[in-house]
Amino acid sequence: MSSSDFHCVLDARAQLGECPRWDERERVLYWVDILQPALHRFDPATGVDQVFALPEHIGCFSLREGGGFIAGLRSGVWTLDDSARPVTQLAANPEDVRTSRFNDGRCDAAGRFFAGTIDEPKAGGHAHLYRYADGRLESLSSGLLTSNGLAFSPDGQWLYHSDTPNFTIYRRAYDAATGQSGASEVWARIEPSAEDRGRPDGAAIDAEGYYWSAFYEGSRVVRFAPDGTVDAVYPVPVSCPTMCAFGGDDLRTLYITTARAGRSADELQRQPLAGGLFAMRTDVPGLAEPRWRESA
Template sequence: MTARIVPAHRVEMAVLAADVLGETPLWCDRSSRLWWIDIERQLHQSFDPSTGAHRWSRHDCRFLGSQALASDGSHFLAQGLSLRQRDPASGLLNDFCEVEHDLDNRLNDGRVDARGRLWIGTMDNELHRPNGALYRVGGDRTVTRLFGDVIVTNGIAFSPDNRTLYFTDTRRYCTWCFDFDLDEGVIGNRRLFADYSATKERPDGACVDADGGLWTAFFSGSRVVRYRPDGRIDTVIAMPVTNPTCLCFGGTDLKTMFITSARKFLSPEQLSLEPHAGHLFAIDGIAQGLPEHRFAVNSKV
């Protein structure tokens, strides 16, 4: 099949964020805002499309690696190897749990499943050692290690029917899928879904749409692609920047795709040719999204 090509001029700039490493966009239906982070500037950011307001808070940590929405309205922020709970009204942070110990790693990509469990992985701070792992975190602070031998965790997503989990290791240049048992919270039957090990292309953050398509941003690849559940690519969005990082669907109808990006690893010469690097982008009407699940705080799952 021939993939549909969406030209870069369809992609609009939503926020002049200038992120060093923008990541983990999530649409909050309660606040009608998009939330995302800049990992290396330790910023937790929000954007209100109805007013154009862009707000942020800076956190005292080396890396602000990921985030999740919670059932009680709070946010969970991954700082180093720990999860902390942030009250959106006061901004106060409380320690929740330490996911991993005594490794030169940090938490990276994560996603909440339909039972309210957070699936989150770690990555090697030097980007080449297989020190990382995938974990499942419950609202009762239970942390379960699922597998290791990971360099850079990314692209965690669940199919709409809750039968498949997608997982990417960006520095192994591959995406895998697993059979997922929602009731038991376990995965199995790991198999290769997309393999870029020959070309060293870097699949990064991902999300699924209502029809089961997996959308993946390609860091250093200037594009976002949609995979059908059978692994075939049917849509390619050309991006106006080199480093798209992650994406989600938002807006009141969940038909706007928001895409974060990064300035990281671009030379001064590249940055001079790419003034929009690190900004937040949006494209309307490309697909129908799904609401994000919320971390079930203080519940046993």
């Protein structure tokens, strides 16, 4: 499936790199560092990584039709300008912002924005997956620890998301015309061991409808078939890959963000590229990332 292994394209030293997004118009990769809150703009043609600092944690974002971004910050869902400056709060975080922030999210093909939260103490299962529509947040799933891995099948019939600490990926029937979804069902469950605590973090869907999941603390990306079985496994040279995205002019470069927060000094010595941005060529292309439309 791959023509090469993952290699580091940017030694970013991110604390918690996340949410890579390929902008096919600018031919650049946007991504975030949640804990050193900033939106990054990486140009693979020049190797330049431009950093836009933010005043609070940013978990996810989508490109906005017409310019700028929509983003899930700690305090809620915001619009950002072209330099990632917060402009308008569209919806407040309905949870306790002392222990909750927005985490993984993206738009569906119609330009609707979906974003989940993280229960930072991971004690009460207070996180949700939300859809932002008609000026408000609607909860689609509750009782989560870390809402993650949001993706949509190419035909728009399935919505996928994971609860990372519970080692589970869910799916639900999805109506792309209305944005409504059916009941959540377990699609894939990962069995951890004492030696392997790899668990499903951020994800991307390829043009064949296969789901690529970054396994946090698992040093790998796993490609799942549409029936939930494992199709292929790709090693990553650091412990904590966080999310993948297809990019490049042919959408056949798979980019991976990674993290170094919480890693021991010994591990960082053995993995000095932790927190870097990695890339690998793939045989199957991905899909262009939808942009947020205010009218969606």
